[in-house]
Structure formats: structure tokens, C-alpha cells
Amino acid sequence: MSAEGLAQAQQKMRDGGVSDAAIAVFSHYYEALEAGATGLIPEETIEPLLDPDRLEDVDVNDDAAADALSKTVIIKLNGGLGTSMGMDRAKSLLPVRDGKSFLDLIAGQVRQAREATGARLPLVLMNSFRTQEDSLAALAQHPDIEVDGLPLDFLQNREPKIRIDDMTPVDWPADPTLEWCPPGHGDIYTALLSSGVLERLLEAGFKYASASNSDNLGAVPSARIAGWFAASGAPYAAELCRRTAADRKGGHLAIRRSDGQLILRDTAQTPPDQMDYFTDEHRHPYFHTNNLWWDLEKLHAALTERGAVLGLPLIRNEKTVDPTDSSSPKVFQIETAMGAAIEVFEGATAIVVGRDRFLPVKTTNDLLLLRSDAYRLEEDGALRLAVDAAPLIDLDSRFYKTVGDFDARFPAGAPSLRAASSLTVAGDWTFGADVVVTGDASLDDADAPGTIADGVTLEG
Incomplete structure (x- = not known):
């Protein structure tokens, strides 16, 4: 055949x-x-x-x-x-x-x-x-x-x-x-x-x-x-x-x-x-x-x-x-x-x-990083790290995998990640404006969707 x-x-x-x-x-x-x-x-x-x-x-x-x-x-x-x-x-x-x-x-x-x-x-x-x-x-x-x-x-x-x-x-x-x-x-x-x-x-x-x-x-x-x-x-x-x-x-x-x-x-x-x-x-x-x-x-x-x-x-x-x-x-x-x-x-x-x-975007984890202040846009058009090491991002795929779901949960844009070592998000959380992440920060899964209010600092 x-x-x-x-x-x-x-x-x-x-x-x-x-x-x-x-x-x-x-x-x-x-x-x-x-x-x-x-x-x-x-x-x-x-x-x-x-x-x-x-x-x-x-x-x-x-x-x-x-x-x-x-x-x-x-x-x-x-x-x-x-x-x-x-x-x-x-x-x-x-x-x-x-x-x-x-x-x-x-x-x-x-x-x-x-x-x-x-x-x-x-x-x-x-x-x-x-x-x-x-x-x-x-x-x-x-x-x-x-x-x-x-x-x-x-x-x-x-x-x-x-x-x-x-x-x-x-x-x-x-x-x-x-x-x-x-x-x-x-x-x-x-x-x-x-x-x-x-x-x-x-x-x-x-x-x-x-x-x-x-x-x-x-x-x-x-x-x-x-x-x-x-x-x-x-x-x-x-x-x-x-x-x-x-x-x-x-x-x-x-x-x-x-x-x-x-x-x-x-x-x-x-x-x-x-x-x-x-x-x-x-x-x-x-x-x-x-x-x-x-x-x-x-x-x-x-x-x-x-x-x-x-x-x-x-x-x-x-x-x-x-x-x-x-x-x-x-x-x-x-x-x-x-x-x-x-x-x-x-x-x-x-x-x-x-x-x-090497700066590929394969997941919304990568996208959050590039949209954040952990990277800066330089004169040659390149995005380069603004910190010593990129923080590790782990967003709950149930709620952040698609770009539509991701954007809905970051309506005011990415939080500040300059002082972060990592951000782990479990569950359904929506981020307000001017949120700052420091150290190794994490959000635990909750019984209902949650909101991080404007101006909050998430400390590791």
C-alpha cells in the first residue's frame, strides 16, 4: 500500500x-x-x-x-x-x-x-x-x-x-x-x-x-x-x-x-x-x-x-x-x-x-516577563534584562494559559518584577495597577477568584 x-x-x-x-x-x-x-x-x-x-x-x-x-x-x-x-x-x-x-x-x-x-x-x-x-x-x-x-x-x-x-x-x-x-x-x-x-x-x-x-x-x-x-x-x-x-x-x-x-x-x-x-x-x-x-x-x-x-x-x-x-x-x-x-x-x-x-516567548509566563520592568527596551530595539537575573514565573495554566485569559487578569499591565526572584500564582487572581512583587512571592489557590488591589506589594 x-x-x-x-x-x-x-x-x-x-x-x-x-x-x-x-x-x-x-x-x-x-x-x-x-x-x-x-x-x-x-x-x-x-x-x-x-x-x-x-x-x-x-x-x-x-x-x-x-x-x-x-x-x-x-x-x-x-x-x-x-x-x-x-x-x-x-x-x-x-x-x-x-x-x-x-x-x-x-x-x-x-x-x-x-x-x-x-x-x-x-x-x-x-x-x-x-x-x-x-x-x-x-x-x-x-x-x-x-x-x-x-x-x-x-x-x-x-x-x-x-x-x-x-x-x-x-x-x-x-x-x-x-x-x-x-x-x-x-x-x-x-x-x-x-x-x-x-x-x-x-x-x-x-x-x-x-x-x-x-x-x-x-x-x-x-x-x-x-x-x-x-x-x-x-x-x-x-x-x-x-x-x-x-x-x-x-x-x-x-x-x-x-x-x-x-x-x-x-x-x-x-x-x-x-x-x-x-x-x-x-x-x-x-x-x-x-x-x-x-x-x-x-x-x-x-x-x-x-x-x-x-x-x-x-x-x-x-x-x-x-x-x-x-x-x-x-x-x-x-x-x-x-x-x-x-x-x-x-x-x-x-x-x-x-x-x-535568546529571548523566546513560548508561554504567558514569558510574556509577563517581557511586559514587565524586569526588561528594558534599548536603543537598538532589543529587550534586555534590567536586573541581574530574570525572575522565575509560574502562572496557573488553568487561568493564564491563553492570551485572552492572561490579559483579562492583568488589565492594568504587568506588575513590577524588578525586585522579584520568583512569582508563583496558584488559582484565579486578577492584578490591579501598580502592583509590586519582591523576593520569592506566591499566591495560593483560593475557593473563589481573588483580586490583588492597586498598589499592593507582594513580598516573598
Whole structure:
């Protein structure tokens, strides 16, 4: 049935307007899946990466840095809907600071970098079909961001979900959109090529790309890192940060024992009985930020030589076609990770950067922090800590998980967290204006919803 299943999936993709390059990549992974590939990377096959280079130890010439940035494009992964936070549109449109969204702040970062360096510095989004219209409308509020002759975005591809029982593309008339899934952010390379954007960038004289997630406001344009990357001569580089106990779920780089190659391992690629190794921040002390740098000429050469199939490691996700209905058919979602390309390019490397370059918002806990005075908005458009260490936030997911519920309970904005070490909220509490949190503060669950009055100080 699998040969027929692949043919059905290919036809579904053609009928859906998916590019030939994306169909070729999907076919490669379908055949790997059919052959029994799991994508797992057991601990015994790798060695920890213990002593990578550090940006703070590197000498970068200012002129060389400016020259490298002048040849750099900023690419933001912008396909996420923020569904885990109850959103149904682009997550990057969520207000983060003073009413400004992720996209507003990113546009500001690019504008500031242009003014400071004179670089053209195009901003290009990788959108999904669900995020494109709203995101481009938001960028239209920043007309100076567009660079003549270059698009503001390109579209991530889509692929069919595959039934686990017979390896055919799933049929779900109740909601046909659920028959499709994104191929993971590893699709960025295929999408860049098939959209024509990669060649347009090269024709416009750009040589390097700095790619990162749109919900990571720490990944500001950096002439220093651009200069380091250009001087390295590497085709590809990843930014790493030192792991802490709060980073145990993040992917990490490791060294494959069989050939000494740097590789990326994510949670879904770790055998379940070896998760204690994966989450050990001492065994694997550096995590992968998903801030990447590419040599566009070398990327184009690799893609064209391989027919768009870079051969990134497979990530096999087992889901139900309707995530909200556990009784719906079980499906495979075939994905790849953008950062896994580190093992494709000979000479690929990594650099340890400051923690300020990793500031993702995955939950409303993170959102509360960024909206509070624990962070300040600096001249380069970056949000950076205004205190020695970020306080730990733990909001009761029953009442604060979605953005709507969260905003309803902080109607006057975030409390002051400058003097806080942690804030733990159990139960349903609504915060008034000018609330101040100090030390290790906590609110216990009560029989009924509670209110923290205006001006109250919560002391640990």
C-alpha cells in the first residue's frame, strides 16, 4: 500500500499547488519513513559538545563587521499561530511591549541597525498560508522596511499528514485544512529555493543570511557576529547558549561518534528511555538557539546539486489528524529542523553567544516577563534584562494559559518584577495597577477568584 500511498500524497500536493522541489523533499522522507526510519539519535552514538568557541573571545575588525552586515539579509521564521497560547493568527502580531508586537519590534531593530551601520539589511519573513496576509498587513505599517527589488516574505510549504495504519494521506472532510501540516522549519531551505527568493538575494549582492524565530526578540541584527561568520569562511553556523535548569527541553548540538560531525538533537529525536541524558544540562552544557547564519552562495550550490533534497535528519511525529480529538485517525507528521543542516555542510561551526540573544516567548509566563520592568527596551530595539537575573514565573495554566485569559487578569499591565526572584500564582487572581512583587512571592489557590488591589506589594 505504501507505493500507492506515496503516489496519492504526491498527487494531493500537486493538486494543492505545492512546488516540485517540496514534493521531491517530501518523497525522500516518505520513503525513509516507509523503510522504518525513526529519526532517533541514541546517546551512545554521540559525544557531548563541551568546548565550542565563544563570541566574547573573538577579535572582529569593525570595518570587516560592517562590510559583512552590508551583505546580510535578516530572515525570520513567522509561520507559527501561537495556538498553544490560544491564538488563531500569527503569533508575531501579539503585543509585547507598549502596544508594539513582535513584528513592530523586529522592524524597529532592523531600522536601528540600518541607521547605525548604513547596511541595506533586508527583512524577509518565512510565512505560512495562515500567517501571510495578517503579517504583511502589519509590515505595511512600516513602509520604510521594504528593500527595492526584494520581497518581504516567501511561503513555507505544506505536506499531507500520513495515516499510520496504511501510509496514505489522511482524509478528513470535517475540516480539510487538518489534512495538511507544515514540514517543520527545516523547510526553509526548500522554500527559499523554490520561491526564487534565494536567487533574487544573490542577484542583489547579498552573501549571508541571519535566520531566527520571530518570537525571539533577542536575535537582533549583529555586525559583530556577521563579521565573525564572514571571517570564519564557514558555510553555516549556529548560535549556542549555556544551558541552565530552565533549558532542559531545548535541542542541543553534539558530536557524532562515527565521523566526528556536529549534529543537532531535538527532544523528538531522543529515545524516551534516554531523556535523562538529554535534559542533563551538565552532560550537554550548551543549547541550540535556532539563530543561524548561512553563506547564501554555498547554500544555493548545495540545494541545486542535490535537487533541493539536503537530506536533513527525519523527525517523525505521531499525532491524531484532529489534535483536539484523540479518537481521530493517528497520523505521521514528517518534519525536519532548520538547525539540523549543520551536519550537511562540511566546515559548519557554532559559536557561544550571550544569553541576551535568546529571548523566546513560548508561554504567558514569558510574556509577563517581557511586559514587565524586569526588561528594558534599548536603543537598538532589543529587550534586555534590567536586573541581574530574570525572575522565575509560574502562572496557573488553568487561568493564564491563553492570551485572552492572561490579559483579562492583568488589565492594568504587568506588575513590577524588578525586585522579584520568583512569582508563583496558584488559582484565579486578577492584578490591579501598580502592583509590586519582591523576593520569592506566591499566591495560593483560593475557593473563589481573588483580586490583588492597586498598589499592593507582594513580598516573598
